[in-house]
Amino acid sequence: MVVEVSITKSRLDVGEYLERLSRDSSREGCGAVVMFMGFVKGLVNNELVNVLIYEAYENFALNKMREIGEDAVKKFGVRDVVVVHRVGDLRPGDPTIYVFVTAKNRSDAFRAAEYVLERVKHEVPISKLEVREDGEFWVLGDGRRIKRVKAS
Numbered sequence: 418m419v420v421e422v423s424i425t426k427s428r429l430d431v432g433e434y435l436e437r438l439s440r441d442s443s444r445e446g447c448g449a450v451v452m453f454m455g456f457v458k459g460l461v462n463n464e465l466v467n468v469l470i471y472e473a474y475e476n477f478a479l480n481k482m483r484e485i486g487e488d489a490v491k492k493f494g495v496r497d498v499v500v501v502h503r504v505g506d507l508r509p510g511d512p513t514i515y516v517f518v519t520a521k522n523r524s525d526a527f528r529a530a531e532y533v534l535e536r537v538k539h540e541v542p543i544s545k546l547e548v549r550e551d552g553e554f555w556v557l558g559d560g561r562r563i564k565r566v567k568a569s
Contacts, residue, residue: 419497420486424473424543426505429515434499442496442519451526453516453534459509461549461562469556470546471504471513478502478541485536493529495520500533502543 419441431452439450457469486498499517507513516534520526539558547554547562554562 418490419499420483420490421497421499422479422482422486423501424475424478424504425501426503428503428512429501431515434515434517438497438499438517438519445496447496447519447521449521449523449526450517450519451523451530453514453530454512455514455534456512457507457509461547464549464551466509466547466549468548469507469511469513470548471502471507472544472546473502473504474542478543481541482537485533485540488536489518489529489533492532493520493525495525495529498529498533500537502537502541504543 431454435450435452442450457466459466482500482502486500489495489498495518497517497519499515501515503511503513514534514537516530518526518530518533520529545556546565547556553565555565556562
């Protein structure tokens with residue numbers, strides 16, 4: 418079992434991750450790897466997005482992501498869970514989060530990947546500030562947006 422989590426400013430070499438995970442997990446009877454990649458939306462509520470700013474309380478975020486990955490391994494019986502979250506100023510189309518799950522069968526891998534993604538979005542202390550043409554908005558894990566009010 419491998420639970421690997423990280424926070425980075427860099428893009429990933431997705432092919433490298435997929436190759437390593439499929440090679441290593443196949444030796445233990447796995448036949449599925451599911452990958453999810455989220456990216457910055459360029460249009461929200463008919464408004465153009467200029468940038469999405471991610472900031473993390475890194476130590477707490479990494480510990481929470483690891484806990485979520487370990488929970489997924491126990492709950493779904495998958496072999497590997499890898500979560501990589503990006504931080505910094507990201508533009509429309511830039512990848513924001515990667516989730517990889519390996520398992521003996523695809524249904525467990527898909528269910529575990531969704532479980533991990535939803536928990537990360539709701540529980541991990543990573544803030545998102547969406548800068549659009551019509552203002553700045555804090556983005557919550559459920560997709561709600563709260564207009565940022567700047568102190569005068």
